[in-house]
Amino acid sequence: MPEQSPLDLAEGDLFGPHNLPYGVFSTADEPERRRVGVRIGGHVLDAGAAALALGSPYAALLARPTLNPLLAAGRTACATCAARSPRG
Numbered sequence: 001m002p003e004q005s006p007l008d009l010a011e012g013d014l015f016g017p018h019n020l021p022y023g024v025f026s027t028a029d030e031p032e033r034r035r036v037g038v039r040i041g042g043h044v045l046d047a048g049a050a051a052l053a054l055g056s057p058y059a060a061l062l063a064r065p066t067l068n069p070l071l072a073a074g075r076t077a078c079a080t081c082a083a084r085s086p087r088g
Contacts, residue, residue, distance in 0.1 A: 022067060034065035
């Protein structure tokens with residue numbers, strides 16, 4: 001049986017490729033380590049880790065524990081990050 005990708009979402013999923021909301025998350029094993037993520041279906045992509053791995057010029061903004069630096073960078077930075085998010 002092939003493994004299902006987190007990008008394989010049910011049709012009409014509210015958090016599919018056309019609506020990838022940013023937020024701040026932490027994990028149960030590191031509750032004090034907050035970071036920026038993007039929700040994809042029932043999963044969260046660590047946006048800072050992904051940006052760093054891909055060499056994004058916005059990796060430092062996405063590696064912060066709040067959305068404030070990304071939002072302060074302006075519309076262009078936000079739009080560029082959103083355009084580079086996984087779209088399935």
